[in-house]
Amino acid sequence: MTSKPFPHPKGGPSFWRSAPGELDNYRSPEGIPPQIDIAIIGSGFSGGSLVTHLLNSMAADEKSILVLEARELCSGATGRNGGHLKPDVYNMASYLASKHGIDAATEVADFELDNVRAVEEYVRNSGADCDFFLTRAVDVQLGYDRLIDASVESTKSVFYLHGKDAEMIFKISGIKGAKGAFSYTAGHVWPYKMIHHMFSRAIAKGVNVQTNTPVLSISQSQEDDRWVLKTKRGTVLAKQVLMATKAYTAALLPEYHNKIIPSRAVCSRIVTPSSPPLLPNTYAIRFNDWDFDYLIPRPDGSIVVGGARRTYLKRLEDWYGNVNDEDLIKRAKHYFDGYMQRHFRGWENSSARTDQVWTGSESSPALLPKTTRKKDIVHFIEPLNKTANNSLLVMGYSSDRLPRLGRVPGRDNIFIMGGFTGHGMSQVFLAAKGIVQMVLTSCSYADSKLPSVFEETSERLSSPENFVMDLFNNLPSEPRL
Template sequence: MRSFSSFSRFLLTVMLPLVLNAIAEEQAAIELPVQSGPAALPVPNPTKSLWVDTPGANPLGKEGSTGALTHDADICIIGSGITGVSAAYHISRLLLEEGVDGKDLKITILEARDFCSGATGRNGGHLTPAFFQGVVGYSALYGTEEAVRAIALEQHTSSSIVRLIKKTGAEAAVDLVEGGHTTLLFTKPEVVVAKADYAAAKAAGINVDSVKFLSEDEVKETYGAEYPAIHAPGHNLWPLKLVTHLYNLTKDTLGSKLTLHTNTPVTAIAPIIATSDTSSRRWNLTTPRGPVACSYVLHATNAYASHLLPHMHGPSGIIPTRGQIIALRAAASLDNITKSSWDGNDGFEYWFPRPLAGDETEPLVILGGGRESTKPKFELYTVDDASVNPVVGDTLRRFLPAAFPGKYEAGREPEMEWTGIMAYTKTHDPFVGPVIDPAQPDAHKGQYIAAGYTGHGMPRAYGCAEAVAGIIVADIAGKEYTVPDWLPRHYLTQNRLHE
């Protein structure tokens, strides 16, 4: 016989406006044969996001979009999201560590739209590293050592970001909130998977001491939702402001050797045929504002990677996938909502309350998700972040009032709504390292990539950028790159050729 609490949970589950347990169906959709050609360039006039479009939030927005273009650089970084800017930051530091005179090395960042207006400027704002999640699957696919590394990469990335923010006194500048992270487990399969991953992580020697499983009653008492949950450390922040901070730190080191050109899409890359009287650069980048010659190219273009690297389109590469966010005012105080960030429904939904601003009494909650309502398409193969999907929007509007009775007002309209484009891969892991086209393995010498975070980039991109920066700097210094312990070997492009 059902207990009362599981009966009431059953009723609530029925009331949730979500498609539950859709993860396997989404994976099947990702693995379907290719659905379209290479990605288009980022579309103009994207929907307005809180992070980008709050007045004053994006001081670098139009940087370098007019005036003279940098026509020659040692390293061209395409994309000014967290990957591209973190890579510039890491390169500037690694060059000094390697004893290469970084002051003479020119880096230019080319961005198709405004500064950081891709996924990083349009995301959910969570910096939530995995502690044990996915260990069973990773172990089965790649072995336990790789499963341990997948967790280590996220822990390394998140703690490095938080350490840097604190070391440079930027907590307030980037709105860093150490509120912890809670995962609501709506269904039995989610509980079973979480417990198995937790046990496997523990058995593999991963430290899970800070992870707590909470009963329905504990969740109800503390948070007001009637589901079991998992609580672990986690942060949220203003992603664009973090990237701006990283850019400014890099600029302090490199000065005029670092240039940024926003609203300058790269439309083609072609090899430079060396002759004795021309430059020794390897690649010529075409932009509407003129060419840029460089020796190294880093594709930090995430969802759009296949535009310049057509061999990376489809399920063996990177699938652009649209995510949608609403900013919804809660109907309860921040104390009542708590500062925790959240996810649920296998990660399809994710939300957190913003710190209170001015005379606000009820927090603005940033909620993303709802793609599962569009199954079987899941918004895969969509680069249009200039529009929203009303079906997704309807799911998002109804979710929080249903999950947290009394804390959100049913029918209240969001204050903002936007979309952004994520970069899905079949294994959910990014590609990191030299660009390799299996059909012509030597055709991209000097080109590198870090992209494909599958909607989970904040605790991975800065670390992957550190790795790809290390690979580039080792090449410049004529040394062999030593792969750090924390980097999963299955992220490396040379180990992804079978996909």
């Protein structure tokens, strides 16, 4: 694993980026200013949410804002993930309750539910044309059947089907062999369109956006308390720096080496020329504790689908610490041949096929205590045909599985939003709101209304914990293929 995980110069395309927007390579005409009040590094969901909340929380021209993006706008994880706004109110709740207590579990579950509502409200009030849908997530268990009881209030909103009840409900247009299923409120969105909407509004309000401008280094000014951001196109002095760099954070802040770990996964889009039974929900199919696929039906009839962990997870070089989002994980190439026909009733004669593949995201693959259920493992795969449009996604996994939010220890006026471990769509928007409150008011983390266990601290940065390697080391010696 490289200690300087800069973005790959050329990331591959994805379905979401199949029709690039007019801001894809946008550069504000004023260029890179010599000095700025607030610099945001990264233009994905984190960067767009930070800009949105900054502009909503201060008067016009109160502070100058510069956004620096290494490649095209929204070309990283947000432009390649599944677009799934899926609060985890049972698996994560179980994990947090066992490790951090009921209060922490409740706080995070409520935060993620509120995040879905906040994104829905933003889309509605701002008029964003981004295919937002509020729906139900259905997590189906095939290889095992265990119910979680985390004693968390939010889990009461989860509907659970067990045994024969699960089989009955899935007999029509459902998943074959279901042993049990959880159902709860979730959403999905076209992430690239939503982020472009955020930045179009920001640019209209005077925010300076510079794409294709990688930051090469961050250092303390020798003259005052500002930060020196060196780019390939010039240098800027910033009073405050907001790190929205996710998997690439350690390239600029070396203390995050092995703390925010780049990890590759793959994502695909399945289409069908026929009219198979309607899939009204999003789905997760769990084969065992670590093996998981997920599917998001699109309004155009296609399905964003991912998984195939069993094909490559034991090959650490394929995914761990790898920032190359241009090449594919070839071991997963044929995993989704006949996927819909194999798993869904009524799809046997659908002629469903993979149309496009890119690197996609996982939703917090965790190695939990053996007394609890293990966290959703979500992720996406590579092409099933030679003409597919292929690329990869690189996510930032936190070494202790929890997002890292707040002030960077030992670096005054540098703030971090990272380590979402593939689960960022369910946390980022409200996380940015809390970070902005700290940036503008100098309030404490405790007053930001962010979950207490997400706070970045010196203790977390010095911890030797690495749950990603724990997951790898605890895999069965011969994964089922």
